């Protein structure tokens with residue numbers, strides 16, 4: 003049971019003071035569905051909101067997404083090592099692709115992310131995505147924004163195939179789409195305009211040689227054709243000897259530098275509130291708001307200072323008004 | 326094929342020579358194992374089969390952190406050429422046929438063997454024996470891998486390319502179907518995955534040897550198969566494999582010489598079906614299984630080793646192994662088995678069975694080929710094995726597959742064989758590990774360090790070069806006095822490491838009615854907990870026995886739990902970190918390699934160090950009764966062994982333990 007002292011606010015305070023050992027109890031609380039936990043979660047999220055932190059949470063939220071088996075987790079082993087080498091603390095939220103069957107889920111992806119178990123500045127947590135491909139687990143958004151108050155880097159690993167809008171783009175400051183050399187999916191999606199141009203494109207398995215070089219140049223010319231030649235495309239290899247890791251870290255950092263962070267985070271909070279709202283009230287709730295589009299539009303007009311619990315409350319009140 | 330088939334009489338003109346009779350043996354150190362081998366040879370055993378301990382198999386010296394609790398346990402510890410010298414002392418290597426169950430470090434152990442032979446004055450080209458050297462089945466079932474697939478296949482190709490010219494009577498690889506059946510494979514999967522594996526190996530060698538050598542290479546490939554208690558079908562399976570192998574040789578590799586296309590295999594019969602309850606029944610199972618691999622002359626085993634009656638209890642003592650050896654001797658020397666040509670020749674039933682198996686296996690092979698072959702197909706094959714094992718379990722639980730003593734005919738008189746409690750197994754002296762640790766550090770301090778450094782540097786260069794064969798540099802390092810751990814570490818630095826897939830994610834869900842009650846209970850307890858009941862299944866140490874952990878993990882998921890399972894070979898600190906970060910409600914540890922007395926307390930301490938005080942820990946595996954009591958005293962909530970085959974019952978215990986720990990009342 004959650005000890006009384008670990009109530010939401012206290013946990014939020016610990017995160018704000020960059021106490022990394024708070025991560026596990028924070029996740030336990032955010033995953034809780036009980037009515038008591040809801041109030042505590044709200045207190046926690048409030049304690050790490052810009053108003054309490056005095057600005058946006060300092061951590062860099064990075065989404066790493068791509069088809070299963072492309073090499074995301076292997077890559078993370080090296081990325082984590084690289085970030086640690088630069089003195090940064092890292093939290094990884096591994097949204098596990100294996101689906102929920104019979105309510106339960108098998109979470110094994112963390113095994114692929116090879117990190118030093120004794121390093122207290124690295125935290126890895128598995129989350130079951132449920133049956134939504136490309137989707138997030140119910141508590142991923144809250145977890146990412148909370149952990150960004152304490153960790154220098156928060157990574158969300160998700161399975162996404164590219165064509166459907168992946169939810170991770172709503173949460174992350176920087177989205178890296180990971181591409182399998184030799185598979186033309188992403189290339190086609192980009193060309194056809196089905197997929198938004200990601201912040202960073204990563205071609206894995208560079209050790210495979212020609213297919214990887216080919217993928218790299220194909221992606222670059224497609225981006226040029228789309229007028230997005232500034233988008234970074236990085237080739238990496240996770241097999242020994244690893245390659246391209248520092249370049250990728252630099253590319254992620256460069257994106258973060260160029261980003262209008264407050265705007266992106268504001269949008270993330272609004273999307274978070276909407277996601278939680280629709281998880282709770284379903285399609286019918288959305289309809290009561292006049293549909294998803296209308297809700298997004300309405301949210302965009304709200305006070306930028308509102309934190310997620312406040313936004314959810316506002317959405318609730320709006321349905322009450324309209325209903 | 327059969328030179329005698331046109332003889333009018335049903336008998337052979339001359340009685341056949343029996344197969345090689347071996348006992349898979351070895352424990353503690355080289356000296357004690359050498360004594361055991363000599364005794365076994367006196368009893369009429371005709372070949373050696375060396376069991377190595379897990380550190381030797383995975384490339385760690387006895388004083389490495391990961392060797393903790395495993396040194397000398399399930400086999401002999403061989404850390405350098407001095408150990409190999411002692412192991413083979415007084416055994417003339419020009420007359421012996423030695424099989425070594427060694428895979429990731431096969432090139433290294435072969436090098437040690439070659440160097441010791443050289444010291445005995447026996448040239449390489451007179452050596453006879455086998456290195457198992459099959460890495461894909463390590464990924465799929467056996468678990469003693471070290472390097473990633475690419476470099477591992479290269480090591481295999483190098484040892485084959487080297488032996489085929491330098492050690493021409495050696496079997497450089499035993500492609501294994503044995504371990505696939507132990508991991509759940511159906512006969513069709515056993516045939517298909519094994520032959521796909523053989524193709525991957527041959528294709529890898531083809532890239533590294535001149536084409537004209539391929540005929541010899543093909544002729545040196547042998548197999549290590551399994552035979553289960555359904556012995557008629559099992560015999561058909563072997564005939565199907567022989568036929569497929571012949572076809573592959575002719576069609577894919579253009580092998581002209583008939584003799585070089587012969588399906589040569591050794592056997593260990595099925596052990597998965599041997600039970601802890603009424604263990605005396607195992608003797609009958611073993612005898613029937615031995616028939617599967619000896620009855621038909623055309624596909625008779627070249628070498629046989631049999632498990633013992635106490636297989637599911639723990640390691641066999643010399644007497645237990647003698648009892649199994651006697652079975653082979655009775656079969657070969659007392660019965661009339663060896664007097665006839667192939668007794669199934671012309672049997673319509675046998676032929677039809679073979680045809681049926683062949684066509685299904687070919688279909689499955691096509692599927693693996695479409696995935697890019699056996700190397701790229703590892704994920705698929707592993708998932709398929711876990712799924713077959715799951716089905717096998719469900720059939721036993723549902724009573725659709727009879728296992729005498731388990732789900733039928735369960736009432737029994739007390740067995741006099743186990744009347745002495747745990748005395749009926751071999752227990753390795755716990756002082757061996759400390760002795761070996763000291764011995765290896767003494768070895769390091771007494772050798773010519775500069776020579777070792779130079780040899781390892783050269784090994785690293787060759788490994789990086791990609792074109793050169795690693796065997797000569799490996800032999801030089803063996804001669805110079807390098808250790809097993811140093812050889813492997815040098816290659817780990819060049820090749821990197823690997824973690825095999827677990828296959829559990831792909832396993833199909835049980836029909837919900839069968840676990841409906843459990844699910845309701847999980848939902849109820851989860852609601853009270855606030856979030857879904859979360860269960861960590863962990864495998865500490867070097868133990869590769871994953872069946873139990875996999876089936877527990879899959880069933881727990883089917884019962885509605887969130888299950889964290891990361892596969893085999895985790896350190897206590899990895900398990901503790903996962904438990905803490907994942908916020909699990911209960912931890913289950915599975916150990917079958919006999920290292921529970923060392924490892925479980927270490928995990929419990931790591932958990933405390935990670936701040937986990939109130940999470941119940943359960944343990945399963947091969948745990949003798951006295952140790953179970955000892956573990957419970959050390960803080961383990963409950964202990965399970967193979968006699969606990971009712972998975973749902975264990976799930977119920979787990980839910981109850983969590984509920985009790987959190988003060989959640991039993992359902993009204």
Ligand code: B12
Pocket residue numbers: 376377378379399400426465466467468469503504507508596597598599600635636637638639640641862867868869870871872873874876877912913914915916917918919920943944945946947965966967968969970971975
């Ligand atoms: C199958 C098997 C193998 C397979 C394993 C395939 C795989 N991927 O799992 C293969 C052929 C690869 C294998 C290899 C070896 N094996 Co083996 N193997 C067995 C065998 C025959 C059956 C084990 C099994 O899978 N049973 C089925 C599963 C489902 O049962 P289980 O794991 O016991 O789990 C049940 C319970 O124990 C419990 N349980 C287990 N874990 C957990 C965890 C939790 C949380 C819970 C709640 C319950 C629970 O629930 C399960 C359901 O009934 C046993 C003997 C036997 N009959 O038990 C030997 C045995 C375990 N093997 C043994 C040995 C020595 C080896 C080797 C080390 C030999 C060597 N020197 O190289 C190798 C190497 C393996 C390695 N890397 O560690 C010894 C161990 C000796 C000891 N403990 O002292 C045994 C006992 C045989 C013997 N008598 O010598 N083996």
Ligand SMILES: Nc1nc2c(ncn2[C@@H]2O[C@H](COP(=O)(O)OP(=O)(O)O)[C@@H](O)[C@H]2O)c(=O)[nH]1
Pocket residue numbers: 068069070071072073074075076077114206207208209210238239240241
């Ligand atoms: N050749 C090669 N294989 C890789 C590389 N990275 C990952 N892999 C392999 O690709 C498979 C999937 O990797 P994983 O990291 O689990 O992918 P994920 O599903 O995207 O997280 C594994 O078998 C890895 O060994 C790489 O850089 N090169």
Ligand SMILES: [Mg+2]
Pocket residue numbers: 074075076111114159
């Ligand atoms: Mg992954």
